[in-house]
Amino acid sequence: MHHPEENPWKITSEKTIYNNPWINVTEYQVINPSGNPGIYGKVHFKNLAIGVIPLDEELNTYLVGQYRFALDQYSWEMPEGGSPEGTDPLESAKRELLEETGLKADQWVEIQRMHLSNSVSDELCIIYLARDLTQFEAEPEDTEQLIVNKVPFAEVYRMVCSGEITDSVTVAAVLKVQLLLLENRL
Template identity: 85%
Template sequence: MHHPEENPWKITSAKNVYDNPWINVTEYQVINPSGNPGIYGKVQFKNIAIGILPLDDELNTYLVGQFRFPLNQYSWEMPEGGGPEGTDPLESAKRELLEETGLKAAQWTEIQRMHLSNSVSDELSIIYLARELTQFEAEPEDTEQLTIHKIPFAEMYQMVCNGQITDSMTVAAVLKVQLLLLENRL
């Protein structure tokens, strides 16, 4: 009998179909769990997705707005970016927070790890809560045209509840922080 946590997929061949500095796409010929032949495409990310929810002493946070090319729409989200695999994700988080908002934080807490689209990719996300904030000058990358808004965390929570924020890392971070606040764990 097959144990439920054992891999039921059998790979018969793999072909690299696309590669760039950020992702690799592989097409696999497989025998699926029912024993039939099939194909499976996998997007392998070369960076870890990093998200930072900055929260000041008055429970204000910072929204980053930008046009997201893959979605072809504007998106409001927490500061986010990536860090190359093999590097310290916290250092990547510190860099991203400074780049996008000009903020530095004295206190960092990892609050969530999650896979963002596990049906087609292996992308790992690490989300941090950043506290004890100090404002400096933002240093956005040349690919970023950002709008930054400082708002009460309660307002950001309502934006998640109302569907105005749809970015999965931001939704997860806001719901986690709301839970921590309700449980008096912050």
């Protein structure tokens, strides 16, 4: 598809509003595409988002349950975490899978790259499919109080379709894996 190469937004000034080890929030004074002045806020994530959908030979996967502070509710999702800038995302994915589930995988395939909220942030997510799994001891971070459940993939797909699973990374990964299964590409 053809699209314009030049950015129609003009930045006249910028100011850091908030900064911590994980995010930076910047407010921009702009001239918008229609030529009018305005403001735009951007959240920059200092880590890549990483998701791992482990899938065993019997087509079971592993869901991680935890209470999500920002949502003020419990969430079931696939193993997820961050990959600090300058770190190999695949190595981060391997670390997250082991930390959260105790699993190691011999086969890794990147199945999706996506922006999580491109209207207000630049957060990029990389999703991996992990196969040929071996169970070890989980090593959760001290901020994580996790429950791990081995669930048939078909049940997880049903949970996504019914809205029981709402985590965007998990939803995207499950839909992608379902498509790959339907197309006999796994």
